[in-house]
Amino acid sequence: MMVRTDNRAVNDVRPLQVQWRYLTQQPASVLWQRGITKIMVAAYWQTKAAGLVVTGTGLTAGQIDWLQAALLPLVSAEALTQQQLVVTITTLENDGGQLAEAFNATIGALQLLPDTLLDQQVPCAVSVGVMADQTTLVDLTLAEEEIAISQMTMVATAQEQVGALTLSGQPVDSSLFNELILRASQGCTRTTAQFQASFQQAVQPVMAAGIPDVGTIVIATKNPGKAREFEAVFAKAGLKVKTLLDYPELPEIDETGQTFEANARLKADQIAAILKLPVLADDSGLMVDALDGRPGIYSARFAGDHNDAGNNAKLLFELTGVPTEKRTATFHSTLAFAKPDRPNEDLVVEGNVAGRILGIPRGDNGFGYDPLFYVPELDASMAELSLAQKNQVSHRARAIANLEPVWRDWLAD
Ligand SMILES: O=P(O)(O)OP(=O)(O)OP(=O)(O)OC[C@H]1O[C@@H](n2cnc3c(O)ncnc32)[C@H](O)[C@@H]1O
Numbered sequence: 208m209m210v211r212t213d214n215r216a217v218n219d220v221r222p223l224q225v226q227w228r229y230l231t232q233q234p235a236s237v238l239w240q241r242g243i244t245k246i247m248v249a250a251y252w253q254t255k256a257a258g259l260v261v262t263g264t265g266l267t268a269g270q271i272d273w274l275q276a277a278l279l280p281l282v283s284a285e286a287l288t289q290q291q292l293v294v295t296i297t298t299l300e301n302d303g304g305q306l307a308e309a310f311n312a313t314i315g316a317l318q319l320l321p322d323t324l325l326d327q328q329v330p331c332a333v334s335v336g337v338m339a340d341q342t343t344l345v346d347l348t349l350a351e352e353e354i355a356i357s358q359m360t361m362v363a364t365a366q367e368q369v370g371a372l373t374l375s376g377q378p379v380d381s382s383l384f385n386e387l388i389l390r391a392s393q394g395c396t397r398t399t400a401q402f403q404a405s406f407q408q409a410v411q412p413v414m415a416a417g418i419p420d421v422g423t424i425v426i427a428t429k430n431p432g433k434a435r436e437f438e439a440v441f442a443k444a445g446l447k448v449k450t451l452l453d454y455p456e457l458p459e460i461d462e463t464g465q466t467f468e469a470n471a472r473l474k475a476d477q478i479a480a481i482l483k484l485p486v487l488a489d490d491s492g493l494m495v496d497a498l499d500g501r502p503g504i505y506s507a508r509f510a511g512d513h514n515d516a517g518n519n520a521k522l523l524f525e526l527t528g529v530p531t532e533k534r535t536a537t538f539h540s541t542l543a544f545a546k547p548d549r550p551n552e553d554l555v556v557e558g559n560v561a562g563r564i565l566g567i568p569r570g571d572n573g574f575g576y577d578p579l580f581y582v583p584e585l586d587a588s589m590a591e592l593s594l595a596q597k598n599q600v601s602h603r604a605r606a607i608a609n610l611e612p613v614w615r616d617w618l619a620d
């Protein structure tokens with residue numbers, strides 16, 4: 208029997224080391240090391256497009272296509288019609304098994320993105336090869352790959368269900384092929400055990416301790432316009448956003464506070480107490496100088512009920528005859544981030560943007576008072592901006608920017 212370059216048995220895989228959440232700003236990221244093969248993968252959802260996008264450095268276009276095809280059946284097709292899943296793979300060092308480990312590292316990263324992998328047996332990939340003396344090996348080193356006469360990368364579950372596979376080199380006869388499949392499925396069982404051991408040791412205790420999975424952020428809002436803005440901003444950081452629209456059973460929170468901060472804290476504290484999760488809330492509104500700061504904290508119900516058209520009509524009516532230069536206004540957002548049952552420790556930030564109330568509405572993007580809020584620097588109403596543009600300049604975007612440098616430390620406390 209042939210001696211392997213690192214003295215392993217023919218059916219033995221190399222040790223696996225995973226650094227979960229490897230990148231600070233990308234929660235769904237891993238550094239994956241099989242022997243000295245090192246691959247880094249980060250994954251996130253973004254709202255402005257759909258489908259699955261895999262990009263990689265150190266991999267061929269053919270390998271990326273293969274990965275894309277192997278990953279696609281594992282992710283909800285419906286989710287992919289609404290959002291885009293982006294996977295970036297970087298090979299830092301290749302000592303064999305690059306394609307298999309790129310797949311495995313991606314599965315690792317996707318495990319850190321809530322609600323991404325379909326609920327099924329999670330597969331893994333293994334490389335196997337045939338050597339000149341017809342020995343079959345699992346998890347080849349680069350030196351072994353260079354002298355192998357045939358090679359195969361296979362995706363399988365620990366239950367021995369084979370998914371994608373790719374063969375290269377000399378054709379193999381059927382008995383050799385069967386042997387390769389057997390080797391690969393043994394390698395898979397071993398790899399899955401390594402993978403789970405690492406995950407259970409490093410990631411699950413964190414989740415079980417009630418420390419939130421930093422991959423998802425819950426926002427206490429029922430306003431779909433706000434939800435879209437938060438999703439777009441947080442997706443960039445690799446975070447998924449859930450809102451009260453995802454929890455229809457939760458009670459209505461009465462906004463009885465006298466300030467934006469009080470209302471934001473009410474919403475965040477109460478929902479955090481119910482969900483037992485950290486919750487972010489936004490209380491926002493429009494302050495019009497000519498109306499002595501009204502509607503302010505009453506912006507949502509300015510016209511009596513929560514109706515954007517009614518609110519805008521009332522605003523125009525109250526400003527009838529007020530000249531352009533006196534129609535100045537400020538959009539304000541206060542964000543409160545709350546941990547379950549620790550209302551005294553809320554993290555509170557705010558953001559403002561200055562503008563002017565138009566005489567007639569302009570644009571159909573955004574929500575609320577956006578069509579009447581003119582931003583002089585951009586010579587556009589908020590409703591004429593794309594979601595991405597609004598998220599560069601809005602009061603909410605500025606508040607989120609103030610939150611960005613502090614919330615992870617606050618959450619870890
Ligand atoms: O309380 P939640 O469920 O978050 O949703 P809401 O719409 O009731 O939100 P608020 O209580 O904070 O009320 C804010 C109102 O201010 C207006 N508003 C806030 N941000 C806005 C924005 O970015 N563009 C346009 N109008 C905005 C809009 O009318 C909102 O309904």
Ligand SMILES: [Mg+2]
Nearest residue numbers: 429462490507
């Ligand atoms: Mg409200």
